[in-house]
Amino acid sequence: QVQLVQSGAEVKTPGASVKVSCGASGYTFTDYNIHWVRQAPGQGLEWMGWINVNSRGTNLAEKFQGRVTMTRATSINTAYMELTKLTSDDTAVYYCARVGLTTPWYFDLWGRGTLVTVSS
Amino acid sequence: EIVLTQSPGTLSLSPGERATLSCRASQSVTNNYLAWYQQKPGQAPRLLIYDASSRATGVPDRFSGSGSGTDFTLTISRLEPEDFAVFYCQQYGRSPITFGQGTRLEIK
Numbered sequence: 001q002v003q004l005v006q007s008g009a010e011v012k013t014p015g016a017s018v019k020v021s022c023g024a025s026g027y028t029f030t031d032y033n034i035h036w037v038r039q040a041p042g043q044g045l046e047w048m049g050w051i052n053v054n055s056r057g058t059n060l061a062e063k064f065q066g067r068v069t070m071t072r073a074t075s076i077n078t079a080y081m082e083l084t085k086l087t088s089d090d091t092a093v094y095y096c097a098r099v100g101l102t103t104p105w106y107f108d109l110w111g112r113g114t115l116v117t118v119s120s
Numbered sequence: 121e122i123v124l125t126q127s128p129g130t131l132s133l134s135p136g137e138r139a140t141l142s143c144r145a146s147q148s149v150t151n152n153y154l155a156w157y158q159q160k161p162g163q164a165p166r167l168l169i170y171d172a173s174s175r176a177t178g179v180p181d182r183f184s185g186s187g188s189g190t191d192f193t194l195t196i197s198r199l200e201p202e203d204f205a206v207f208y209c210q211q212y213g214r215s216p217i218t219f220g221q222g223t224r225l226e227i228k
Contacts, residue, residue, distance in 0.1 A: 045165065104151070105217055106170040107167060107210075
């Protein structure tokens with residue numbers, strides 16, 4: 001089954017960091033790049049950036065530069081997104097989504113999301 | 121960045137009716153790289169339409185997309201009970217990728 005399997009919900013205190021994983025199955029991991037999108041409670045979708053799973057290069061939305069690191073482990077078909085210096089504004093569901101290597105950046109497959117709650 | 125404005129915010133219709141959702145961009149969308157997603161409560165978004173008018177795999181043909189430049193439309197020809205959800209447009213013609221704020225389609 002083609003899917004992206006994300007890690008479980010996290011509860012963090014302000015100032016902490018969180019690392020979310022996104023495991024690919026049912027397709028060749030290196031045939032698609034991984035993007036990250038988040039959604040605050042009751043709000044819309046916000047694009048965070050993407051990682052080229054072959055080159056490891058990343059491109060982040062400006063507001064996340066300096067706080068987000070995207071990595072991948074091709075041996076286990078998994079991508080990661082780490083967000084540091086958490087505040088309550090970072091409480092959201094974090095999704096990973098795939099994009100074909102040579103296709104425009106629409107997301108044809110999404111993970112089910114990881115809820116990150118930031119609370120003291 | 122390109123700002124996408126969706127209208128209406130909420131659309132109340134009955135099953136069997138036709139739904140028309142709008143997405144307007146603050147600048148022309150390069151190559152009409154505009155997608156539509158459906159999101160139900162507690163679920164991830166689902167791709168419906170890409171490149172403004174191409175239907176994604178497995179999407180029923182009652183869903184159609186149209187438009188170009190700055191004005192785009194998602195049409196659902198005859199609403200089924202399972203169609204009621206929140207719909208988002210997304211532009212991917214220019215970085216950063218941006219999404220509209222969503223249109224909630226609710227049962228009247």
